[in-house]
Amino acid sequence: MSPLDRLKDLTRPTGEESLLDVAYPTPRLQVTVRHAVLAALTVVVLVAGVLALQSRSPEPVAVELPAVGTSEAPAADLVVSVVGAVTEPGLLTLAPGSRVHDALLATEPLPDADLLALNLAQKLTDGQQLVVPVVGESHPGDATGSGISLNSASASELTALPGIGPATAAAIVAHRESAGGFGAVEDLLQVKGIGPAKLEGLRDQVTL
Numbered sequence: 001m002s003p004l005d006r007l008k009d010l011t012r013p014t015g016e017e018s019l020l021d022v023a024y025p026t027p028r029l030q031v032t033v034r035h036a037v038l039a040a041l042t043v044v045v046l047v048a049g050v051l052a053l054q055s056r057s058p059e060p061v062a063v064e065l066p067a068v069g070t071s072e073a074p075a076a077d078l079v080v081s082v083v084g085a086v087t088e089p090g091l092l093t094l095a096p097g098s099r100v101h102d103a104l105l106a107t108e109p110l111p112d113a114d115l116l117a118l119n120l121a122q123k124l125t126d127g128q129q130l131v132v133p134v135v136g137e138s139h140p141g142d143a144t145g146s147g148i149s150l151n152s153a154s155a156s157e158l159t160a161l162p163g164i165g166p167a168t169a170a171a172i173v174a175h176r177e178s179a180g181g182f183g184a185v186e187d188l189l190q191v192k193g194i195g196p197a198k199l200e201g202l203r204d205q206v207t208l
Contacts, residue, residue: 075096075097076096076126077093077094077095077096078093078094078095078096078098078124078125078126078128079091079092079093079094079126079127080092080094080103080124080125080126080127080128080129080130081128081129081130081159082103082104082106082107082129082130082132083129083130083131083132084113084130084131084132084133084134085109085110085112085113085114085132085133085134086104086107086108086109086110086113086132087107087108087109087110088106088107088108089107090107092106092107094106094124097123098123098124099120099121099122099123099124100118100119100120100121100122100124100130101120101121102124103124103130104118104120104132107132109132110134112134112135113132113133113134113135114132114133114134114135114136115132117133118130118132122162123162124162125162125163125164125165126165127159127165127166127167128159128160128161128162128163128164128165129156129159129160129165129166130160131156131157131160147204147205147206147207148160148161148205148206148207149206149207149208150172150176150182150185150187150188150206150207150208151176151181151182151208154173155169155170155172155173156169158172158173161202161205161206162201162202162205163198163201163202164202167193168191168192168193168194171191171192171193172188172191172194175187175190175191182208183208184208185199185202185203185206185207185208186199188202188206
């Protein structure tokens, strides 16, 4: 018998061979369908949360800046003195921009008050004194018919001028006494408290 035939004879099955049982080890970790579904849902939620955070843009914050150059202090009320032919003489507190007419409404002129001697449209100034004369009574300006005399009017009479309060009226009298009188209306510029603008407002109200 040749070696090849001998090899075939040795490898020919006899029918007595038995299959080997192989015991595979039981896996330690078992993943159920429920666990897999929960894990998948968890991953989906986490991914959705990350995407939402990345896509969300911060909301703009409105910042109010203070206005520059627009704020103005409110005008102060006027305090004026009304004397003469009125029912209720004394100090009055009036709104800014008030006129002689407003002061007379508040003090109620007497029946014999000479309202024609007053400029009812004249604007009042803080600290001004308004003298309401009686009909037939001499009042500042009667001598010349053009205004109050800077060289003869008293301090009380000078307060009837627009923008002239008691302090400025006293300064006018003091300057008149020290300088020997006013030689021109422009000399008012030498009085403390009177500037070019106030002088223009007084020019038509005074005389020498």
